[in-house]
Amino acid sequence: MMAARxxxxxxxxxxxxxxxxxxxxxxxxxxxxxxxxxxxARMLAAQxxxxxxxxxxxxxxxxxxxxxxxLVRVIGQRARQPGANLYLIADANGRILAxxxxxxxxxxxxxxxxxxxxxTYERYGEGGDDPAQPSVDLPESRVDPRTAxxxxxxxxxxxxxxxxxxxRDLGEPQRLRSVVQxxxxxxxxxxxxxAALIWMLVGRRALIRIDNVSEASRRIMGGDxxxxxxxxxxxxxxxxxxxxxxxxxxxxxxxxEGLRQVSDNIAHDLKTPLTRLRNRAEAAIxxxxxxxxxxxxxxxxxxxxxxxxxxxxxxxMISRLEAGYSAEQTATxxxxxxxxxxxxxxxxAAEEVGVELRASVExxxxxxxxxxxxxxxxxxxxxxxxxYASCDGRKAQVEVELRRADDGxxxxxxxNGPGIPDAADRERVTERFVRLEKSRSQPGSGLGLxxxxxxxxxxxxxxxxxxxxxGLTVVMHFPVKTxx
Amino acid sequence: MDMLAAATDRADIDAMKVLxxxxxxxxxxxxxxxxxxxxxxxxxxxxxxxxFSMADGGDYDVLIVDRMLPRRDGLSVISxxxxxxxxxxxxxxxxxxxxxxxxxxxxxGGDDYLTKPYAFSELLARIxxxxxxxxxxxxxxxxxxxxxxxxxxxxTVKRAGKEIVLQPREFRLLEYLMRHAGQVVTRTMLLENxxxxxxxxxxxxxxxHVSRLRGKIEKGFDGPVLHTVRGAGxxxxxx
Numbered sequence: 001m002m003a004a005r006x007x008x009x010x011x012x013x014x015x016x017x018x019x020x021x022x023x024x025x026x027x028x029x030x031x032x033x034x035x036x037x038x039x040x041a042r043m044l045a046a047q048x049x050x051x052x053x054x055x056x057x058x059x060x061x062x063x064x065x066x067x068x069x070x071l072v073r074v075i076g077q078r079a080r081q082p083g084a085n086l087y088l089i090a091d092a093n094g095r096i097l098a099x100x101x102x103x104x105x106x107x108x109x110x111x112x113x114x115x116x117x118x119x120t121y122e123r124y125g126e127g128g129d130d131p132a133q134p135s136v137d138l139p140e141s142r143v144d145p146r147t148a149x150x151x152x153x154x155x156x157x158x159x160x161x162x163x164x165x166x167x168r169d170l171g172e173p174q175r176l177r178s179v180v181q182x183x184x185x186x187x188x189x190x191x192x193x194x195a196a197l198i199w200m201l202v203g204r205r206a207l208i209r210i211d212n213v214s215e216a217s218r219r220i221m222g223g224d225x226x227x228x229x230x231x232x233x234x235x236x237x238x239x240x241x242x243x244x245x246x247x248x249x250x251x252x253x254x255x256x257e258g259l260r261q262v263s264d265n266i267a268h269d270l271k272t273p274l275t276r277l278r279n280r281a282e283a284a285i286x287x288x289x290x291x292x293x294x295x296x297x298x299x300x301x302x303x304x305x306x307x308x309x310x311x312x313x314x315x316x317m318i319s320r321l322e323a324g325y326s327a328e329q330t331a332t333x334x335x336x337x338x339x340x341x342x343x344x345x346x347x348x349a350a351e352e353v354g355v356e357l358r359a360s361v362e363x364x365x366x367x368x369x370x371x372x373x374x375x376x377x378x379x380x381x382x383x384x385x386x387x388y389a390s391c392d393g394r395k396a397q398v399e400v401e402l403r404r405a406d407d408g409x410x411x412x413x414x415x416n417g418p419g420i421p422d423a424a425d426r427e428r429v430t431e432r433f434v435r436l437e438k439s440r441s442q443p444g445s446g447l448g449l450x451x452x453x454x455x456x457x458x459x460x461x462x463x464x465x466x467x468x469x470x471g472l473t474v475v476m477h478f479p480v481k482t483x484x
Numbered sequence: 485m486d487m488l489a490a491a492t493d494r495a496d497i498d499a500m501k502v503l504x505x506x507x508x509x510x511x512x513x514x515x516x517x518x519x520x521x522x523x524x525x526x527x528x529x530x531x532x533x534x535x536f537s538m539a540d541g542g543d544y545d546v547l548i549v550d551r552m553l554p555r556r557d558g559l560s561v562i563s564x565x566x567x568x569x570x571x572x573x574x575x576x577x578x579x580x581x582x583x584x585x586x587x588x589x590x591x592x593g594g595d596d597y598l599t600k601p602y603a604f605s606e607l608l609a610r611i612x613x614x615x616x617x618x619x620x621x622x623x624x625x626x627x628x629x630x631x632x633x634x635x636x637x638x639x640t641v642k643r644a645g646k647e648i649v650l651q652p653r654e655f656r657l658l659e660y661l662m663r664h665a666g667q668v669v670t671r672t673m674l675l676e677n678x679x680x681x682x683x684x685x686x687x688x689x690x691x692x693h694v695s696r697l698r699g700k701i702e703k704g705f706d707g708p709v710l711h712t713v714r715g716a717g718x719x720x721x722x723x
Contacts, residue, residue, distance in 0.1 A: 302603075305601075306603075309601055345693075348689070372683065375681055375683070379683070379686075
């Protein structure tokens with residue numbers, strides 16, 4: 001499991017960024033350390049050489065005052081001091097006569113002047129030989145690597161062909177360098193650790209959350225359409241992304257639910273009349289019917305097909321509206337006139353069925369929209385109101401009112417019928433095909449209010465059903481038109 | 485076809501020569517036969533190219549053009565004809581019935597637009613009106629039919645010399661009926677031309693308007709003038 005995850009971890013942006021920072025820091029650190037060590041090494045070397053020069057000047061003074069003997073004595077004294085410089089006096093053949101150097105790297109004594117390249121040497125008392133007995137022959141060949149030290153030195157030839165070497169041990173600069181190198185290693189190690197830590201804190205956390213989102217979306221894709229992406233409540237960009245995706249999923253789910261409901265309802269509301277139609281045709285041809293009976297059957301068939309076509313058109317229209325009608329079809333609509341026209345269209349039909357249709361319409365109201373759609377929506381609502389107006393022997397009334405409201409224009413159609421007492425039912429009737437059980441006997445597709453709702457949504461408004469006591473008020477609310 | 489017979493049982497029938505441009509063979513044959521039974525002559529073209537050359541060459545009174553055709557679509561057939569100066573009235577048949585589809589169809593040069601599926605009576609009434617319009621009986625200022633008179637300028641209606649007071653909408657309704665006197669006018673045509681609505685009201689609101697108008701122009705006068713044509717619509721006819 002971990003092994004399988006590792007490449008994924010390394011492929012994360014956080015891991016890549018951490019690695020990049022690590023490399024950059026390491027390069028900077030290395031450059032800095034090298035610069036500092038070389039600088040300090042040069043400074044130390046200069047200091048050492050100066051010390052040696054001073055020493056040589058002192059010794060030169062001793063030699064001039066007391067000759068070789070005094071020089072050897074002075075060297076003997078100095079060589080015994082702790083932390084002393086290197087001193088060596090040898091004869092022309094390279095045999096060591098005095099000093100604290102037991103042996104040294106071959107070739108050093110042959111070069112007159114500075115030997116700045118570090119060479120190895122041994123002091124008395126450090127080598128394996130008896131310190132009391134200075135070895136006098138070929139000291140240069142017997143440097144023991146275990147006890148050897150590095151040093152630089154100045155070799156001078158005395159007037160009597162003797163050789164004098166004054167040098168200084170390099171132990172201190174070398175210790176400094178090793179300290180610097182160690183701290184460089186420690187620093188690099190800590191940086192690596194830091195990068196890992198940063199990755200743990202930032203990268204891994206992000207990775208886990210993204211993995212959670214991927215996991216959740218896989219579940220949703222796998223069919224769990226009610227699944228949602230995790231929102232931790234931290235309010236960060238991940239939460240915002242998840243919340244937005246969840247809103248999108250909810251929208252898709254509601255569309256999907258709508259679609260499912262529609263197909264169910266189409267199955268019911270179209271199949272039922274289709275079955276009736278088919279049965280009637282079948283019954284008509286099976287028996288020995290009279291011509292008039294054939295004719296009646298066919299006429300009913302045509303009437304039923306027409307109703308089917310109407311239902312079908314309404315479904316198509318709602319779908320188109322919900323998919324967003326083309327904006328080309330909107331213009332300024334004189335709502336006052338449009339409402340008066342529809343009321344006028346319905347007024348005789350209402351009177352015919354004993355419904356008093358009244359209108360109180362405010363003048364000069366207009367919106368941006370589609371007259372045809374608004375008229376159709378209002379006609380559906382009025383048609384509905386007329387159908388359900390009469391109740392309990394009251395004089396059936398339908399009142400249409402168009403007026404300026406607080407936040408727009410309100411077009412209300414109120415009937416004094418039984419209304420819809422249950423609030424949940426009131427919500428439901430604007431859904432497609434929903435016809436409350438009591439109204440199943442009435443003609444109609446059950447799409448009238450859904451279509452009106454879709455038209456209102458298209459105009460950026462809303463359709464509301466309110467209890468009117470007695471009866472029902474259907475409010476078509478249009479958003480305000482500025483400057484109208 | 486009793487229903488069709490009822491719709492076409494008229495004395496002043498003008499036989500039309502109709503071109504049907506429709507790729508659905510069965511629909512085209514049905515139309516041709518039904519038009520024949522109504523006393524008209526009909527030819528069929530099964531694709532846009534054939535339809536165009538037949539319409540361009542033949543002397544047709546009315547074209548019935550399906551919107552979606554092989555080779556060349558119906559709208560381009562009509563606009564091409566119009567571009568060549570052919571003004572034969574054209575009725576567009578289409579499965580697309582939304583307002584903007586209708587607008588595109590009429591903009592392309594179509595004279596009327598009918599959504600599939602349609603009732604034959606509706607189609608017949610519409611092409612007869614189109615044919616009459618092709619004859620140039622449009623927008624007169626004074627109509628007379630028998631003893632019924634309508635004056636658009638003074639906005640008055642008289643029957644047998646007696647003035648009848650009509651509501652503005654009733655006046656427009658009668659005006660439309662008089663302009664197409666002797667022809668069947670369907671409810672949809674009335675809704676489109678008198679009210680300018682292209683949707684279908686659930687209830688038969690138009691019938692009530694017509695019967696109100698009928699009451700005003702017939703009650704107390706001699707004989708019916710506004711007849712109901714069963715399964716089709718209405719017709720204004722003297723006697």
